[in-house]
Amino acid sequence: MDVLEGLDPEQRAVAEAVRGPVCVLAGAGTGKTRAITHRIAYAVHSGVIEPHSVLAVTFTTRAAGELKQRLRVLGAPGVQARTFHAAALRQLSYFWPRVIGGDPPQVIESKLPLLIEASRDLRRNADRGELRDVAAEIEWAKVTQIGPEDYPTAAAKARRTPPIAPEEVARLYEGYEDLRRRRNLIDFETILELTAAVITEHREVAAQIRQQYRYFVVDEFQDVNPLQKLLLDTWLGGRDDLCVVGDPNQTIYSFTGATPQYLTGFAVEHPSASVIRLVRDYRSTPQVVTLANRVMARSPHRLELLAQRPDGPEPVLTEYDDEEAEALGVALTVKKLMADGVPAREIAVLFRINAQSGAYEQAFGEAGVPYLLRGAERFFDRPEVRQAVVLLRGAARSAGGAE
Structure with a gap:
């Protein structure tokens, strides 16, 4: 199997950079998962690393599963792909009885x-x-x-x-x-703290973990927080066989303490690092990519994306007075598109957080537009919403009886 076949020049450069430190600055839709999975597979097939010595860190369990599935297809099964918390909890649970004693928290x-x-x-x-x-x-x-x-x-x-x-x-x-x-309880942050502490304070633990994992890949590095960075540095133990992937303009967890500075300062922390930019956007039309480039024009870490798809319609910006008006306007727009012959399966409405779905569900219901909600429970099916509705109905009945 030629694992480099079909990669564009920048993705191929990532795949061929089999030893760290490597920093991949990947714009939206540029195939970063494809690049890093082919990098791992190429390193395995080239005999540079053994699959079991790789720890690929992702931010969601779903992303970890997808990465492992792609690696199996590429002939590199056995790679450990986990979230920070899953990897840390596995290590903490394993070493706790030996170095602390008793059952883990x-x-x-x-x-x-x-x-x-x-x-x-x-x-x-x-x-x-x-x-x-x-x-x-x-x-x-x-x-x-x-x-x-x-x-x-x-x-x-x-x-x-x-x-x-x-x-x-x-x-x-x-x-x-x-x-x-x-x-004797631990939360998600304490999992990371304790794992780093156990590795730091017990040489035999550090030696075993560092013997096991010699090759690290961290996805979405722009959203790493100080505690995750501390654990990563503890895992590395001064080594630099590390590949980080991210886009500083896509940081979405800064409110929880995440910072893109670890990504933007990677080459300073690792002066010998290879820095590779993925800029070919395979996801969006040239019109959308052009607009994105204009929006990010003043960013100090801007990646000028190059559209790879055929032309499409120009994006249209519409402003509304409030969230309810926006949801209704979107619902009516979708209704018109469907009336004009656009198949419903080709229409998608994206919103930032699950909490926003309620306004859209109500608006689509009022407009008589059928919809399928993905990635979240229907607003009125959520336990807390059902409970609130029951309480409100009870209060309404009580108020009615008082009259």
């Missing part, structure tokens, strides 16, 4: 139950929505390695806008951490 999926309890202990009457925002502040603090006592100062310096007074967030943060430790 239990992982909690949500901070909310402990925060509710901490709030009660502090005699506060915070609602669940407020505590969810506090949980987000605690996550930001933990990934940036800020303790409860330093949170107020750090939050002010970072221009955070917590839902309650910073001092109150700090008290809840401290109460949450106290409850978590006393009950």
Whole structure:
């Protein structure tokens, strides 16, 4: 199998750069997953690495599964592709009985139950929505390695806008951490912290992990946060066989502490790094790519994309007064397109977060436009929404009876 066949010149350059450090700056739709999977497969087929010595880090379980599937097709099964948390938890669970003793701590999926309890202990009457925002502040603090006592100062310096007074967030943060430790529980941030600590403090653990993993690939490197970077550096242990892939203009988790600076400063941290730019956009029409280039024209890290697809219609920008008007306008536009003969399967509506789906679902229902929702539960099927509807109906019945 010729794993380099069919790659464009830039993708081929990535694939042939089999030893690190390598930094791949990949614009949207430029085939970055194709490039890095062929790079790993080419290194395996060339005898540079063994599949089991590769750790490919992705940001979602789905992306990890896709990467492993592509590598199997390319004749390179056995590569470990995991998220930061999945890889760390696997290592922590394996080494815990040996170096700490006893059963590993239990992982909690949500901070909310402990925060509710901490709030009660502090005699506060915070609602669940407020505590969810506090949980987000605690996550930001933990990934940036800020303790409860330093949170107020750090939050002010970072221009955070917590839902309650910073001092109150700090008290809840401290109460949450106290409850978590006393009950031998760990959250997602603690998984990364403890794994890095175990590797740092136990030489035999570090030696075994570094013997196992010699070749690292990290996707979406623009969204790495300080805690993830700390763990990555601990895994590497001073080695530099590392390939990072990302686009600084696609950072979407800065509110959680992620920073594109690790990507933009990679060549400074690794002066011998090869920096390769993927700029051929296979996803969008020239009209869309041209607009994207104009939007990003002032970005200091701009990648000038080159469209590879045939021409299409010019993008149209329409402004609305509010979210409801926008959703209705989109629904009516889709209705007209369908009436003009455009198949429904060729029409897609993209929105930023799942919470926005409710307005669109309602608008499409009112417009009589059938739709299929992907990647999220229907708004009115979500447990919290169903519960709210039941409560509202009960309140309405009570109000009616009072009359």
